[in-house]
Amino acid sequence: MKIIVQKYGGTSVNTAKSRSMIIKNMIDAIDDGFKPIIVVSAMGRKPEPYATDSLLSLLPDMKKANLRNKDLLATCGEIITTVVVSEEIRAKGINARALTGGQAGIVTNENYGDGKIVNIDTNRLMELLNQDVVPVVAGFQGMSKSGQILTLGRGGSDITATALGAALNADLVEIYTDVDGVMTADPRVVENAELIETVDYDEVFQLAEYGAKVIHPRAVEYAMKADVPIAILNTQKGRYYGGTRIEDVSQDIYSEKNFSAVTQIDGCSQVDIKFTDLKKEDKLFDLLAEKEISIDMINIFPDRKTFIIDTDKQNVVDEVMSKIGLEYTICDGFTKITIMGRMKGVPGVVAKIIAALYSNNIFVHQSSDSSTTVSVLVDTKQAKDAVNVLHTNLIK
Incomplete structure (x- = not known):
């Protein structure tokens, strides 16, 4: 049958x-x-x-x-x-x-x-x-x-x-x-x-x-x-x-095409935490996990750490942060844009993406990458322009 x-x-x-x-x-x-x-x-x-x-x-x-x-x-x-x-x-x-x-x-x-x-x-x-x-x-x-x-x-x-x-x-x-x-x-x-x-x-x-x-x-x-x-x-x-x-598709090893698609996720909020107490910050991620809060695009700097959450979870994160006593800010109105492709071992990929956006006056708040993706965080009001710029410069 x-x-x-x-x-x-x-x-x-x-x-x-x-x-x-x-x-x-x-x-x-x-x-x-x-x-x-x-x-x-x-x-x-x-x-x-x-x-x-x-x-x-x-x-x-x-x-x-x-x-x-x-x-x-x-x-x-x-x-x-x-x-x-x-x-x-x-x-x-x-x-x-x-x-x-x-x-x-x-x-x-x-x-x-x-x-x-x-x-x-x-x-x-x-x-x-x-x-x-x-x-x-x-x-x-x-x-x-x-x-x-x-x-x-x-x-x-x-x-x-x-x-x-x-x-x-x-x-x-x-x-x-x-x-x-x-x-x-x-x-x-x-x-x-x-x-x-x-x-x-x-x-x-x-x-x-x-x-x-x-x-x-x-x-x-x-x-x-x-x-x-x-x-x-x-x-x-x-x-x-x-x-x-x-379906299962064999990759064309001779293809010179590095980028395949551009996607976007709206409704993102950026959380910025100042380094004050490592014990409190370690406790934070356990509490967020207990509340089933997913975090993404984690960037760690000497004086702070930054990540994004779904905006509809912002009130829950606020409660957790206040309970622990961390010094932080949460800002909404962001969109995460991801460029998909085969980028491992290809030099200058992130630089090319950032340059394309900056040349069109689109500011990148943070970024993350893997062997198959590069993600950038932009203002939602600029998201449509950003997706079009990246599609034109990298895929078309």
Whole structure:
């Protein structure tokens, strides 16, 4: 049996016209000899009524809401979509079955808001496929062993799709979105961004980690471990139009191209600590870890240390700093921009990047690098210009 998992995001399911393409892509896959499983997200984005954020806004105080109740509410958007899509498929004369994540066999832990899949029982899905029934599965969710409904965190529908693909030993997972595939930059930021036709699991994982929004990094991990190829496709253009193929790809050792893509992560805050007491500073990182605060771009100087955090965690970091009694400042309004590529052993890479930005009056607040990335921190108000400058100077 040739199994294909097709996943559709919010902008692919929010109108009848968009959903008609789901059915077309599904029928094309059936004509190619596949047994399809459809994974769907909630319809659209806020303020559309069935979007996840719209549903959560019904809560009297989202920050103080019971986590179990919050997850229960958040999963409703995907369930609505499964019913609508499955009924539209049935209207075309094809049998379909709407399933929650739990009904599809997805078992999670009980970490509300960011559940992790611990097992997938594929029996029900295989039974439906053997009966020529198309399962339409609610993405972004699963059920714990004790029967609690949980979400898998933002981007969780991608995780649902690739986790199912891995568990079922699928031939292919198709992720449908509103762009043509993985690009050399966000096409909404860089007009002349180019499509990357084929990319290795490791490279696309890094792209996702550093801000590319086409696929969740955890979703890449599931596919990579099971060696299930992924195709990133434009919903409206269909499964035969280009896209990006993600799989094990042998690197061209003769290629002279050092840079492959530019990504960005907004909503960053910069923390600057003056050296006063090493014992207090050592305690800081343990406390931040306990609060599940991720820190990045750590730079250490003789008189201070600097790193960045997510801006939405700023209040928690403030509390920890004040409790310890450190002398510090936290400033928000920053964007982390990362240039991807093969840079190990290539001299002058950072200098070239900094020079390109400075020549366009874009100030770099700090930087970090590895063998495959160089990241710079810039003011968010200059981020779009910075991404375009780097794309023009390094990739085009």
